[in-house]
Amino acid sequence: MGFQVLPRFQLVLCMLLTFVVGNLAKQASLQSLNLNAIDSCWRWNPNWCNQRQQLATCSTGFAGKMKNNIGETVTNYIVTDPSDDAINPKPGTLRYGTTKLTGKLWVTFEHDMNIKLERPLIVGSFTTIDGRGAAVHIANGGCFMLDRVTDVIIHGLRFHHCRPQPSGKVIGPGSKMMILGATDGDAIRVVASTKVWIDHNTLYKCFDGLIDVTLGSSSITISNNWFRDHDKVMLLGHADDFKADKNMKVTVVFNHFGPNCNQRMPRVRWGYAHVVNNLYQGWANYAIGGSMNPSVKSEANYFVAPKSGNKEITSRLRNAENGKKAWNFQSVGDYFENGACFEASKGLARIKPNYTSEQIFQVADAKAVRSLTRSAGALRCIQGSRC
Secondary structure (H helix, E strand, O other): OOOOOOOHHHHHHHHHHHHHHHHHHHHHHHHHOOOOOOHHHHOOOOOOOOOHHHHHHOOOHHHOOOHHHOOOOOEEEEEOEOOOOOOOOOOOEHHHHHHHOOOOEEEEEOOOEEEOEOOOEEOOOOEEEEOOOOOEEEEOOEOEEEEOOEEEEEEOOEEEOOOOEOOEEEEEHHHEEEEEOOEOOOOEEEEOOEEEEEEOOEEEOOOOOOEEEEOOOEEEEEEOOEEEOEEEOEEEOOOOOOHHHHHOEEEEEOOEEOOOEEEOOOEEEOOEEEEEOOEEEOOOOOOEEEEOOOEEEEEOOEEEOOOOOOOEOEEEOOOOOOOOOOOEEEEEOOEEEOOOEOOOOOOOOOOOOOOOOOOOOOOOOHHHHHHHOOOOOOOOOOOOOOO
8 A cells, every 4th residue: 555645735734733732732731730839830831941030930938039030131151061170160061150150140051961069069149040951960079058148049950969078179159269168968058048949959868968048047948849868858047056047937838758758857946937838758757846946837738657657747856055845836737647646836826927928829728739749859841841
């Protein structure tokens, strides 16, 4: 039997129908997802690659909208080279862009890459590092440090096997040479910084913590991340004797914790944390802990206790200065599965985040959290298609 040659108009019609059906299928697939308050702001847009700055208008929680990261004065920098030199970075590398360029900076990646940093990357103010469109791994070396900065977005990266680093020279923002002390091997360390949004990253198997927010940092949102295979996941508050952290405010929302996360999801000292609409896939020691009179509002989270062992979600640690146990832990609308239980504080006033109009968002019912966190972690976005 010979091949049948379609008339030109029929061929064009077939191609058009294929295109329309394909787009409808993609749209139906996206609509079938129950997108959370952040993702529904931008993931519907198939032209995200040419409209990347839209992302900065979608943040919620204490970081607020990241409008200081966008505008006509933004420099767009594309990472083309995965190599690293902590003192003399080459053009095209991640460190070159974050240290040699000044002003508002939006960093993207030309292709998939594995970046082994010789020293921690010191991220400057008004910087967005946007991994959408590439599978970017920050692994097997130093990782990220945000030191006394403001207006930073870290989005769409994969952090793992971050290792301790000895003290030594490293180039910082503005080409400033710095002597950096020894670091512990955190994936993202936020020090004395404000307005930081950490969104849609995948983090696991680092030497110390995955995210540390310390030394007076505040106005932080940690959202849509996937934390797995790790012991001490997230620390909010530097130390029991660092009282400046009492002004810390952090939103932890739409994250997926697990499998194989043991503790600190988060562990809070002094400050306030709104922990909301997260999925907890078990724990070993505890899920949420704190000391030095922190305030934690756990709201509409989905807690799945481990099959055996500790079913209690919280851990209340004694204050170092007086040996007392002081905290305010509230559970509002949480969902408990497999025997999970939350020992809430009694006789204390309700603790509200008191968000501004740019920070507030709609809290979903806890039973919807599995769906809302299904896409937590670094997304695999393809140009021309919805993420």
